[in-house]
Amino acid sequence: MLDQYGRRINYLRISVTDRCNLRCRYCMPEGVQDVGMKNILTFEEIWEIVKVSVSLGITHIRITGGEPLVRKGCADLILGIRKIPGVETITMTTNGVLLGNYAKQLKEAGVDGVNISLDTLDPEEFCQITGKRELPAVLAGIRAAKDAGLPVKLNAVNRKELDPVPLVRYAQNENLPLRFIEMMPVGYGKQYVGRSNEELREMLEKTFGTAEKLVDSEELSRMGSGPAVYYRFSDLKVPVGFISAIHGKFCDTCNRVRLTAEGYLKLCLCYDQGVDLRHVLREGEKENLRTVMEEAIFRKPAAHCFERPSEMTETHEMVKIGG
Structure with missing residues (x-):
């Protein structure tokens, strides 16, 4: 469907849990308050929301967390989504710690690809960032x-x-494609906002040669339909991507909405605008789900305001929103 600014919204990010097995300093260093499973959407509720989402034009699903693989039966959830007519792609963002145990199951369930978070290859720095000594498990997950x-x-x-x-x-x-994501000033991330991706790209050119923006449509299609801008460095064989939410604002082409683990349909990271779909499903308004979602998505804000933090109305940590 089209929102009020004419953008085609076809991508839904679903957080299946706000729990995580790491304690990254820029995300959830102190953990997260346990809200109890009764307050988390059931698989059946997620499937119902996906069915309605597809009827509204959503074709791409990304499973996120927290860490999605800490939720028991995650592969079964994905298998149920894969059976819904109209879902074209299902991808997952994971920290990779448990991926070694689940990679084969995820492939069999119908996952089309995984994005794995990897901020360093130094074991000590990894522990400092994440609070855990799990780098070997992440590297094993990538191999798996x-x-x-x-x-x-x-x-x-x-x-x-x-x-x-x-x-x-x-x-x-x-x-493997590697993408650098600008730190967004959400939650603990406000303390770690650093250089822009443009500065980072210029830094990398000193080591890996001249960078040229990737424009080949066939090659770009293999990289996916997300907001990353890819560059080919003269001394590298695989393009490097940059997702520049702050310094390369791409809101005019934003095609996504987010569903939190507790069932809140969130329209933009910057603002608390959205609608509580859990309430709709559990309080006798299930028949209105499509209308409620359609009206909410239509009202999606024009753009984020990360460059003007005082205008942000979102107060939750990123882990509560969905990564």
């Missing part, structure tokens, strides 16, 4: 995903302390 035939992309947050060169070299050795 590749072995299972799952397309893999690596995500690294462009925090102010980031050393990007080892990550780029690792991604090239593994023949």
